[in-house]
Amino acid sequence: MFGKSAKNSPPAEPKHPVDEVLPVGKMTIYGAQHLLTFYAGAAIVPLLVAGALGMSQQNLAFLVNANLFTCGIATLIQAIGFWKIGVRLPVVQGTTFVAVSPMIAIGLAEGGSVPGLLEIYGAVIVAGVFTFVIAPFFAKIVKFFPPIVTGTVITGIGLVLLPVAAMEAGGGNPEDPRFGSIPNLALAATTLVLILALYRFFRGFVATIAVLIGLAIGTGIAALAGKADFSSVAGSSWVGVITPFHFGLPTFGGAAIASMIIVMIITCVEMTGDTLAVGEIVRKPVGPDGIARAIRSGGLSTTIGGVLNSFPYTSFSANSGLIRLTRVRSRFVVATAGVMMMIVGMVPKTGAVVATIPEPVLGGASLVLFGVVAVVGIQILRRADLTNERNVIILATSLGFALIPVGFPEFYSFLPEALQMIFASGITMAALSAILLNVLFNEIGGKRKTEKAAAPPAPVDVDTVNAMSDAEFAERIGSVFQGGEWIAQEAASQRPFDGAYALRRALHTTLFAADQQRQLELIRCYPDLAGAALAEHQLGRESLRDQCTAGLHQLPPDENERLTEITDAYRETFGFPLVICVRGLSASEVVDIAESRLHNPPEQERATALVEIAKIANARLNDIVREREPESAEASKAAKASIDG
Template sequence: MKTTLLGIQHLLAMYAGAVLVPLIVGGAIGLTPTQLTYLVSVDIMMCGIATLLQIMTNKYFGIGLPVVLGCTFTAVSPMIAIGSSFGLSAIYGSVIASGVIIVIISGFFGKLVKFFPPVVTGSVVTIIGITLIPVAITNMGGGQGAADFGSLHNILLSFGTLAFIVLVYRFSTGFLRAIAILIGMAAGTVAAIFMGVVDFTPIQEASYFHLTKPFFIAMPSFHWQPILTMTIVAMVSLVESTGVYFALGDICDEKIEQKNLAKGYRSEGLASVIGGIFNAFPYTTFSQNVGLVQMSGVKSRKVLVITAGMLISLGFLPKVAALAIVIPNAVLGGAMVAMFGMVISQGIKMLSTVVVGSQDNAMIIACSVGIGLGVSVVPELFAKLPQGLQLLTSNGIVAGSVTAISLNIIFNMLPKRKRKKAVVLTEQEA
């Protein structure tokens, strides 16, 4: 019984993050309520499958630590951009292809980690959070194109939900604090019911049980630009996961070696391939569940196996998935501000360790975050470029990531002596 309760704790801690990604992406690309219900169902199921792939270790797959996998927020903006430019099928093609690439390079990706130090990953995480905030604010008003956008009841619901989350986070501890966003979304939805703005049609129309089908929403199509974009996103996610692996290894007193990392990377790539086949998303480790492991002191993988089993079971129950569909956009918006704001906070925390005393790192952060934010706000800057390049250049996360990686090579990886010589020559020429 205790093990089951601990499994439920992990389920609740990751549930809000797991359902937000399909709700955001599905809403942005115009899925019908039926498709959105399926998307949430299959996403929950794939979270369970992806978690099992990491827990059940063997010679080739699985990190073998008590870890939970869920949809990565890193991929939200790129997937929306891909869907807008190339269509829904290209999203799944890029997810599958990037997953295959990760499986192939998993053996030596550990050597590529040197290109993703904290100054790069911190900048990328910060950019991700910043570029997602407009999505949250749009939902606070009622959603893109809503007839009642900015109405009083939407403002009250969104800011009320955000305030409730802040209060729960401030005055609770432990597990309740860990699920503050989930509690806030539930409270906001209850308030919306009393205000008469919740539509229960998706729940009524959803079936009690269904079997997951490959390519139910769309068949994949493959284009090099979306594939390159999602591969960069996947690599950034792997770097984040690496930090989680080492944190869990420290908690569980297990030494993490390069072969362990390779198996973990391979599982994440395989999870993305399976997710794409079933029209879901790429997956990564959820850091909030690491906090639960540390807080509870329970390091057994059996607990996470139970969590994975619950997630897989919920994937067969569309009516449960439809509960997430009826959450008003304004309530989602309030929760998104808190969640995406925490992403920004995490990025700033990562950068705080590298910017003090280093003007080089300060310049890397300034340019990469500036380019990432600027391109997100004014994507038409590159409207004159060929359409194939626009997906790469007009996506703030990709543009910021490429900038951060390139500048890190210039400032931190090129030999210092050569850089000084170049400066002297320039002064002589002047």
């Protein structure tokens, strides 16, 4: 427990699951699952760019292999890291879709084919260096990513990607007459059902590789039905070499470089959201330094990509969803996947085998993976105060912007090309909207009110309380509850009170006499103990003061992580936050209580939460209402009895 072993010489602290090195067999299988989840997305960018520039089939094959090889390098840099480069989390790196349209425009402006590709690579190299340099400055915006922003962005990422999964499930090409055909939908549905069945009826290792098994069986069924073509495997060579500047030395155009720098700024926003999401999934919070290291890695990988005939890099959300599903948090698993990417990139025959997975099979798996990304965002949003109308507006507007390009891809077609690059990306619009609206509503618009509220009001006597208007009473006395102004409003009708005890009794009576639904809504208004809400200063003044008195704001990272795991597990089990009156308790006592309550029946926990709310209200009431005269012993016993049952 916290603080109890400081005087002794404790054994070496156990590794965080992120830093755990698993047995070789498991790492290989888990890494292969990441590779298969990632492969289609990694291959599609070079396919789109090469097709638009009119590249030959031979050059196209080389681009796919070079891209996969460089993705492996980028993933290793991000997951393993060195110096101040790489976030050292299980983050899979791949080429960003944001860059596709600008790269095609740059290439076609140079006449397409190889000359167009060389102009793209020059811009990619410079934009990568630019990203590397701005990383520490960009990381400073992390303070503008409270739960309402990160939750909105990550939810938006999942929602925007779900139509991509649907497109794959239909066959991959909406213009194809067979798109959405019964065979395609049957393959996607079979894969999806297989994955769900494995999660439902199996535990342990089998459940963690459910996606891999689903993809393998789905491909096997497709082969039996004649929907998987393995002919390209026989014609592929065993060894391929990725050489720098394979197509010649890059050219550097000012307009192309400017366009690619804009792409990388947008990608930094996307990468920040994805990195925060992975940190949330693996329960290893990412601060400004971690964001800076992640962005440096993306910049370095992008420059390497330009040298090794690849494209700009970002993190892949589908693999984040896979981590959430499997609960395998080791970054070395992702590093293993990176090594596999490099091997597949140098062995065209291996890549050809992976490429045989039909798109409907990938689509069936992606529906789960992308949906999980959205769920992670929703879980983060639970920590945001959605009773605050400003936060509701931020969420609603940002998700609206995210889904406009999904529903109407040509919606912004009349805008200048530079603006289309930004507006046509639902993920980018969700991120920019959430960040800017949060600054406008909660930083600039709400800062003055927050600072004014930070100073606690001077205590008043009961006579002053009796003289308050109903509105003032509800606001001042209602602050002893979290979202419980209605309790004060009902108690106000019982005035005048002859002392603080009578006031407390009126509040307790109203609290315990309310119907169960209203009581449950009240419990859900209370914030989590410690964790991100405390670290990001998203607590109200009273909650912040309560948690700081117990020292919860000074927990070491590992101890804070443990308390966060307990509170997350509690919320998942009971559907409401863990409520404890922490005043007068030490951090270790808080954790002991939390662990002991985790296994109680739901009915008992609802009752216990109400008792704790009453205790919290008593403590806060003592801060704002002073006694007119000492209470009698009988009154003190009655007050204690009203709380303890």
